[in-house]
Amino acid sequence: MHSTHRPLLPRAAAGAAAAVLAAGLAACSTGGDDDGTLNILIDNSEATGSLMQALVDAYTEAHPDVEIELEIRPGGTEGDNIVKTRLQTGDMPDLFFYNSGSLLQALNPSQMLTDLSGETYLDSVTDTFKDGVTSGDAVHGVPVGQAIGGGVLYNLAAYEELGLEVPTTWDEFMANNQAILDAGTAAPVIQTYGTESAWTSQLFVLADNYNVLAAEPDWADAYTANEAHFADTPAALAGFEHLQEVAEAGYLNEDFASLTYNEGLAALVAGEGVHYPILTNALTEIEAVDPEGVDQLGFFGLPGDAPAEAGVTTWLPGALYLPQTNEDPGPAQDFLAFVASTEGCDAQTAGVSVIGPYFIDGCTVPSDVPPAVAQLQAYFDAGLTAPALEFLSPVKGPALEQITVEVGSGIRSAADAAALYDEDVKKQAQQLGLEGW
Structure with a gap:
């Protein structure tokens, strides 16, 4: 999913953003500048801005002769298209930040990105992360940020006031939602389908993968081989059904169609909504505007049907990539080496709240x-x-966020949505040239 795409910049990055908008957008470098300037393209999210600014500040303090400019691009599908276009036209800056996993594969990394596998700094990057930024035998990215959980952020005070316990099954989750609705003081489940926020609608489906694998251990391989699909696999269909259930039960906030991601986070912290299915890197974004807000929230994995094994679906963070069009990669490589070090982790820890384990050896x-x-x-x-x-699979259809918005809005049934997404996935798999499609 578009796990790094957000609509606003943090306060800490506002100064850098202003400088970029004034200078970086005017001239998009395709190589290191003679004056020691390093240009990096990032999305306009709170989380990415905070993490990158912390890294930039620490690096430039140790290297005062280097100036780093952060160029800001939009998020969501628009941002994806910008990244693809600039790679294809040779108009990409020295480095760029983007998703790991299936979205990376859609960039044709073997043709567009530099293979970093021979660099010694990659020795400190864990194999788990490398697997998410690998194409063939080539490794392309260095992680920025920590492991991310996909599940439900919830308001701790509301749970305490209503005497609720963290649910370990879907039925328990729905019972909690009903108790919140009966209390009449808050929306049980926050959804945010407003401007640039449609990606958030995917969580009920994508964060359910832990439960899908618990029921169907071979799901990812069968899905990739076109032998199993969302519409004909009950465990995979359940995510769409759950989204339909909470919508039909009246558990969503009334303004779900227009509320934005940032507004949803603010509503959660304020107790106007109690549950928000989302990624835990949202905590970084909350901290940027409300440092005390992160202490008011808890987290649990999206519940399934096996309480004794209730777990969580996890995301790798995004990564920095070096485009092949960079004609002077030395400065970019040096910055990547810093990011992949314990010093880089320390810079991130000092700059923002840590939201999970790092993927760099020695980082705590x-x-x-x-x-x-x-x-x-x-x-x-x-x-x-x-x-x-x-x-686990390179197959990721681009229309999922629009389809899940329709389910959450009562426009399309879960069964129809799953079948439609299976068709969407087919197009992507064919474009990747996968066998069996």
Whole structure:
């Protein structure tokens, strides 16, 4: 999913953004400048802006002769198209930040991106992350950020006031939603389909992958081989059905069609809504505008039907990539080496709240993390995690967010949505030249 796409910049990155909008957008470098300037294209999200600004500040403090400009692009599908177009036209800056997993595969990385597998700094990057940025035998990216959980952020105060417990089954989750609705003080489930926020509608489907794999361990391989599909696999169809269920039960906020992602996060912190199915990197975005807000939230994986093995679907963070069009890659390689070091992790830890484990050897997570991060870490400690489908399969249809918006809005049934998405997926698989499609 578009896990790094957000509509606003954090306060910490506002100055950098202004400089970029004034200068970086006017001239898009395709190689290191003679004056020691390094240009990096990033999405306009709170999380990405905060993390990159922390890295830039630490690096330039140690390298005062280097100036780094962060160029900002839109998020969502528009941002995806910009990245693809600029790679294809040779108009990409020195480095760019983008998703790992299936969205990376859609960029034709073997033709567009530099193979970093021979670089010694990659020795410190974990194999789990490398697998998410690999094409053939080539490794293309260096992680920025930490492991991300996909599930439900919830308002701790609301749970305490209503005497609710963290659900470990879908039925328990729905019972909690009914209790919240009966109390009449908040929306049980926040959905945000407003401007540039449609991607958030996918969580009920994508964050359910842990439960799908628990029921169908070979799901990802069968799906990739066109032997199993969302519409004909009950465990996979369940995500669409759950979204339909919460909508039909009247559990959504009344303004779900227009509310934006940032507004949804603010509503969650304020207790105007109690549950928000979302990625845990949202905590970085909350911290940027409300540092105390992260302490008011908890987190649990999207519930399935096996309470004893209730777990969480996890996402790899995005990565920095080096385009092949960079004619002077030395400065970019040096910055990548810094990002892949414990010093790079320390810079990120000092700049923003840590939201999960790092994928760099030797990097540690502070003991005083927010409650939601501690709950996410507990899933990792217990071994109750599974990757999102996009890290197990290159097949990811581009229309999922529009389809899930229709389900959440009552326009399309879960069964119709799953069948439509299977058709959407087929087009992507054929474009990738996968066997069996």
